Amino acid sequence: MNHSRITSNISIISYLSKIWWVLRKWPVIPIIILLTLLLCSGFSEQIAPESYRKTDLRLRNAPPFWMEGGSTKRILGGDVVGRDILSRLIHGARIELIVAGISLLSGAIIGVTLGLIAGYMGGFIDELTMRLVDIWFSIPFILFALVVTIAFEPSLQVVLVLLAILAWSAFVRNIRAEVLALKGRDYVSAAKIAGASKVRIILKHILPGVINTMMIIASLRVGQLIMAEASLSFLGAGIPAPTPAWGVMVADGRNYLDTAWWVSTFPGFAILLVVMSFNFIGDWLRDRLDPNLRQLL
Numbered sequence: 001m002n003h004s005r006i007t008s009n010i011s012i013i014s015y016l017s018k019i020w021w022v023l024r025k026w027p028v029i030p031i032i033i034l035l036t037l038l039l040c041s042g043f044s045e046q047i048a049p050e051s052y053r054k055t056d057l058r059l060r061n062a063p064p065f066w067m068e069g070g071s072t073k074r075i076l077g078g079d080v081v082g083r084d085i086l087s088r089l090i091h092g093a094r095i096e097l098i099v100a101g102i103s104l105l106s107g108a109i110i111g112v113t114l115g116l117i118a119g120y121m122g123g124f125i126d127e128l129t130m131r132l133v134d135i136w137f138s139i140p141f142i143l144f145a146l147v148v149t150i151a152f153e154p155s156l157q158v159v160l161v162l163l164a165i166l167a168w169s170a171f172v173r174n175i176r177a178e179v180l181a182l183k184g185r186d187y188v189s190a191a192k193i194a195g196a197s198k199v200r201i202i203l204k205h206i207l208p209g210v211i212n213t214m215m216i217i218a219s220l221r222v223g224q225l226i227m228a229e230a231s232l233s234f235l236g237a238g239i240p241a242p243t244p245a246w247g248v249m250v251a252d253g254r255n256y257l258d259t260a261w262w263v264s265t266f267p268g269f270a271i272l273l274v275v276m277s278f279n280f281i282g283d284w285l286r287d288r289l290d291p292n293l294r295q296l297l
Contacts, residue, residue, distance in 0.1 A: 027284045030277035037274055040093040048087040049075070052244045056082040061260040077262040080252055085266055088244035092267070095245050096274065100225045103160050104218060107167025112214060115172045116202050119179025126176070133169050141166055142231065149237035159238050163225050170217055178210045212289040220282035223275035230271050246271050 040047060062078035063070045070077065076085040118129035145162050152158050182188065183206065191201050232238030233247025234254075241248050246267040253263025 027277075027280050030280040033273050033277040034281070037093050037097065040090045041097045042094075044091045044094050048084075048090040050084055050087050052083065052088045052091040053242065054083060054087075058082065061256060061263065063260070064262055076266050077260070079249070079263050080256065080260075085249070085262065088249060089246070089267060089270055092244040092246045092249065092270075095239065095243060096226055096229070099156070099159060099163065099229050099239070099245075100222050103163030103225055104167055104222055106160070106164035107221075108171055108214065108218060110164070111168035111171025112175050112210070114168070115175025116179055116206065116210075118172065119176040120183055120198065120202055120206065129172065130176070133172050136165075136169050141228065142235070145232055146235070146237050149232075154237055154240050156239055156243075159229060159232060162232070163228060166228055167221055167225060170221060171214070174213055174217055175210050178213050179206055182206050182209045216282060216286045216289060219278060219285050223278035223282070226271065226278070227275050 056073075056078070059071070059074050059078040059082040061080060062074045062082070064077045065072050065075050067077075074084050074086075076089070079085055079088070114129050118126040141162075148158065148162060188201060188205050191205050196204070229238055229245065230247030230250065233245045234251045236251070238247055239245040241252070249267035250264045250271075253260060253265075256263055
């Protein structure tokens with residue numbers, strides 16, 4: 001009897017250790033969270049219990065269904081005008097992905113292009129580009145965004161431009177550093193001797209060598225862009241209401257934290273989960289794609 005119990009305990013420990021090994025080796029939980037985000041983004045109309053615009057003042061600041069006074073009509077509760085928080089979270093997932101995706105792509109195109117040109121050409125172009133990056137890093141982004149918002153009305157287009165400006169600088173510095181290391185390689189020198197143009201060398205021989213760096217920067221930058229968008233929306237300088245951006249939802253409940261904490265807490269928790277998931281996946285990609293770190297795995 002004792003022998004079978006010990007064998008059973010060993011089997012459970014072995015099974016749990018295998019699960020722990022998988023969770024450490026692969027970002028399973030972050031991937032599940034991001035797949036859920038993609039699912040909500042792509043099928044928000046079908047998944048959401050109701051429209052994110054629908055209001056019901058009778059359910060104003062209604063608590064989640066498991067609390068006293070809660071109702072299954074508002075599973076995660078109602079906001080300050082009775083809108084369903086769960087539905088707004090699901091619809092907001094699409095907003096977050098669209099904003100982060102477009103701004104990241106725009107910033108990556110600008111940053112990678114400048115990094116390739118500055119790193120390969122060197123001289124005055126390299127010096128000018130890096131001084132522009134230094135100047136940009138010296139400007140507080142939130143202050144800059146607030147000034148731009150005062151000059152222009154808050155809108156989705158303004159947010160996209162601001163976040164694209166935020167995204168480009170990291171690409172420039174890292175891609176330039178990679179190009180400086182690659183342009184002295186033998187295959188690049190052979191291409192020069194063969195008479196290849198500068199554009200061909202950059203696109204054919206150097207660009208493929210910086211793809212891994214681009215992927216790592218992009219994965220780490222997505223979380224920062226989502227956080228920046230949420231911060232701007234919270235301050236009233238981002239996506240305007242009633243668009244269900246998660247930062248707007250957090251701002252809607254800031255005056256009711258003592259009586260209706262769920263209005264701000266659930267969208268804030270969603271931001272936390274998504275940003276952490278992107279950061280974990282970015283770290284995992286860096287460990288996998290960096291040849292020096294890969295040898296340690």
